Amino acid sequence: MLKISNLSVQIDKKKVLNGFNLNISLGEVHAIMGPNGIGKSTICKVIMGDSNYIVSSGTIIYNGEDLLKMDVTTRAKKGIFLLNQTPIEIPGVSNAEMLRMALSEKEGKLVSIFDFNKKMEETCQKLNLPKSFIHRGINEGMSGGERKKNELLHMWMLEPKFIILDEVDSGLDVDSLKIVCDNINEYRKTHKCSILLVSHHANILKMLDVSDVHIMANGKIVKSGDLSLALEIENNGYSAYSKANEVSEVLINE
Amino acid sequence: MNKINIDNIMYTDEIILLENKSIRKIKVSGKCQIDIINSKVNELIIEADDNSSLLINYFNIINKQYSKIDIKVKNKSSVIFNHSFKVLDKYNLDIKTDFLGKESSITVNLSGLNDGAKTIVDVKGYVKKNKNNNVLDENMRFININNGTVMSNPNMYIDTSLVIANHNTAIGGVSSNELFYLMSKGLSKEESVKLICNGFLINKILSDELRIKVKEVLN
Ligand SMILES: Nc1ncnc2c1ncn2[C@@H]1O[C@H](COP(=O)(O)OP(=O)(O)OP(=O)(O)O)[C@@H](O)[C@H]1O
Ligand SMILES: [Mg+2]
Numbered sequence: 291m292l293k294i295s296n297l298s299v300q301i302d303k304k305k306v307l308n309g310f311n312l313n314i315s316l317g318e319v320h321a322i323m324g325p326n327g328i329g330k331s332t333i334c335k336v337i338m339g340d341s342n343y344i345v346s347s348g349t350i351i352y353n354g355e356d357l358l359k360m361d362v363t364t365r366a367k368k369g370i371f372l373l374n375q376t377p378i379e380i381p382g383v384s385n386a387e388m389l390r391m392a393l394s395e396k397e398g399k400l401v402s403i404f405d406f407n408k409k410m411e412e413t414c415q416k417l418n419l420p421k422s423f424i425h426r427g428i429n430e431g432m433s434g435g436e437r438k439k440n441e442l443l444h445m446w447m448l449e450p451k452f453i454i455l456d457e458v459d460s461g462l463d464v465d466s467l468k469i470v471c472d473n474i475n476e477y478r479k480t481h482k483c484s485i486l487l488v489s490h491h492a493n494i495l496k497m498l499d500v501s502d503v504h505i506m507a508n509g510k511i512v513k514s515g516d517l518s519l520a521l522e523i524e525n526n527g528y529s530a531y532s533k534a535n536e537v538s539e540v541l542i543n544e
Numbered sequence: 545m546n547k548i549n550i551d552n553i554m555y556t557d558e559i560i561l562l563e564n565k566s567i568r569k570i571k572v573s574g575k576c577q578i579d580i581i582n583s584k585v586n587e588l589i590i591e592a593d594d595n596s597s598l599l600i601n602y603f604n605i606i607n608k609q610y611s612k613i614d615i616k617v618k619n620k621s622s623v624i625f626n627h628s629f630k631v632l633d634k635y636n637l638d639i640k641t642d643f644l645g646k647e648s649s650i651t652v653n654l655s656g657l658n659d660g661a662k663t664i665v666d667v668k669g670y671v672k673k674n675k676n677n678n679v680l681d682e683n684m685r686f687i688n689i690n691n692g693t694v695m696s697n698p699n700m701y702i703d704t705s706l707v708i709a710n711h712n713t714a715i716g717g718v719s720s721n722e723l724f725y726l727m728s729k730g731l732s733k734e735e736s737v738k739l740i741c742n743g744f745l746i747n748k749i750l751s752d753e754l755r756i757k758v759k760e761v762l763n
Contacts (some may be wrong), residue, residue, distance in 0.1 A: 338728050342720070362727035372728055380722055382743025391739070392730040427743070444729060 291316045291484050292337070292357075292452060297348030298509075299329075299336050306332045308509030310348070314452075314502075319478075319485040321495050323520060324506030325528045330488045331375050334456045337486075338372040339365050352452070367396055371450030375457045375488075377437040380428040385440065386410065388428060389447045396448070413446040416476070418469050434461030442473060453477075454486045459494040471497040492520035507531040546574030561753065572598045579754040580604075582761065589614045594645065596621040601749045603628045603758045610636045615652075617678075619645030626653045628745045628758070631661040631692070641680065642670040649679035653748045656685070657741050658692030669700045669709065676706035684713040687744055689737070 292314045299307035306329040314320050322330050336343050337350060339362040350357040357365060380388070389410075393401045410424045417439045429437045438458050445453065455474070459467055471494065477483070487498060495503065495517060503519040504511040505528070512531055513519065548555040549571040550562070559577045566584040573593035580602040590613065592598050598621070606629050617623050629635065641650045656663055669680050686694045696713045718740050726736035742762050746755045 338724075340724055361733075362724060363730060363732050366728050366730035374725075378721055378725055380725060380740065380743060382745070382747035383726075383739050388726065388729060388731070388739065391735060395732065395735065396730050427747075448730060 291318075291353060292486075293349075293351045294333075294337075295349050295351075297333075297336070297350065298346045299332060300344050300346060301332070301342060305346075306343075306509060307336070310510045312504065312511060314484050314486060316482060316484055318502065319487060319498055319500045320502040320504065321487040321489060321500045321520065322504050322506055322511070323488075323490065323523055328506045329509055330506060331456050334372060334374075334454045334486070334488060337365075337452075337454060338362060338370060366392075366448075366450075369449075369451030369483075370454070371445055371448060371452070372454045373438070373441045373445070373456060373458055375460070376434075377429050377441050379430045379432075381430060383428050384425050385428055385443065386424050389444065392448060409447065410443070413443050416446075416473055417442055418466075419443065435463060435466050438462060438470065439466070442470065446477065449481060451481070451483045452486070453483055454488075456488045457490070458487070459489055459491060467494065467497075474498060492517070492524045495520045505531060546572075546576055548572050548574065548576050548578075550578075559751075559753075563757075570598075570600075572596050577601070577751065579751050581754060581757050585611050585613070587612045587614075590616070590623065590625070592617045592621045592623050592648075594619045594621060598623045599626070599750060600624065601626045601628075601751045601754050603745070603749065603754065603761075605629070605761065606631045606635045607633045609634070612638045613640070615639070615641045615650060616644050617642075617648045617650055620647045621645075622649045622651075624651045624653070624750075626655075626748045626750060628655040628657075628749060630657045630659060630741075630745060630762070631663050632659055633661050635661065635663045635665075637664070638666045638668075640668045640670070643672070643675040643678045643680075646675060647677045649681070651681040652683070654684045654686075655744060655748050656687070656694065657745055658686055658688045658694050660690035661692045662694075663692070664695045664697075666697045667699065667711075669698075669702075669711070671700070671702045671704055671707045671709065673703040676704055678707055680707065680709040682711040684711075685744070686713075686715045687741060688715065688717055689741065 294310060294312040297307055297310040324330055345358055390401060390406060411421055414421050414423055419439055429440055432440055462470060503515055505513040546556045551568055562580045562583055564582050567588055569589045571591045573596055575597040577599040615623055667682055671678055684696055694715050698711045700709055702709060718737050722740050723736050746758050749755050
């Protein structure tokens, strides 16, 4: 479904990704782990098309199409969805307003307000969010955990096929984490989709039944495995990979 | 009881809507919210009496306009002046604030969308001698699209040390982060810009009724 080959990306003259490869098939859930600042959020935003990041080489093929040639809107319409690590506020623009517009754009016709409201209410209930969230400003004045749930509300409404979850578990209390994981699992059951998950914790990987775990260092994936790899990291940290890290810093600086 | 005098017409309401009016003088004694839309404001004097609380939400789409607004506040009162505007050609806005007494606050929030236009804003905030324990807050935000220009001249004339006074101005284009965010939900670039600008204009309007009216006018 998504194939990233030999991708190099820089921001502010700093090379963050260097020869990055990743292959995700339909229905799979992959997780990326790695130390702070290694480039996990970068790969998430590059897939979505954030123009702050400059792709200097490599390709991203999505369902047989060259993703890097598409603008952000087109990528979203083709089913890519990014839940950002820190979802921003859009002052004065409500969830309902934005989502109705996005759905009309996607379906090429105005969506029925009755069906729309019904689905919004049902989804709020699933996420244990009050109905007032429907008309609240996007992430405005919301707590960290509420923002994550608010983004999942968008996910249910927009029904994406390739879902990127950048630290969806950060800022969630224990109960919310359970609600969120159940919610994502329910989405997977009812929608054909793939997930790319970024997290620092093996816990959520287990709860979301992740099939592939990847460790990032030196701007690329240096080791892949299953859940046991995540547990190993949780016990031993990234020190086994950090030496390789130093070597690459030198290479990049040259 | 509320005594509100707007151009010599008396009101006692807590919420007053002024639509398609020409307004010159607002005098308030008591607690009240005044929503203003599509009205003519050239020279406007706003006065708040002792122990009063006044919230003004004022929205206009402006072609060519010169406005001079004078805000005066007596003792133990608060005035919030929220003015949002979209400028299509030229807007000269002079705002003067003055404390006639003590222990009061004046907040001026300006949110201007400058669409290929020219906006010049002069704000003069006075806190004179012995007018102690007042709070003055001026927040100015402008979004420029289609090569508009904004000149903002904030001035504070303060002659007492017993005062809290803040001023900030932010002038910029449409935030690229906000644009990326909305496009990543499937909105086109044009739709995203429109939503961000309209959201910016209604954001500081603390009145649901006026927000709805502003949205109607903007669409
Ligand atoms: N807009 C930017 N300007 C400058 N540097 C940036 C920018 N965005 C990211 N970087 C840099 O790119 C590197 C990778 O950042 P990224 O956010 O991808 O890390 P991360 O792996 O997600 O870290 P964390 O676990 O802390 O979320 C960091 O060194 C960061 O400082
Ligand atoms: Mg990150």
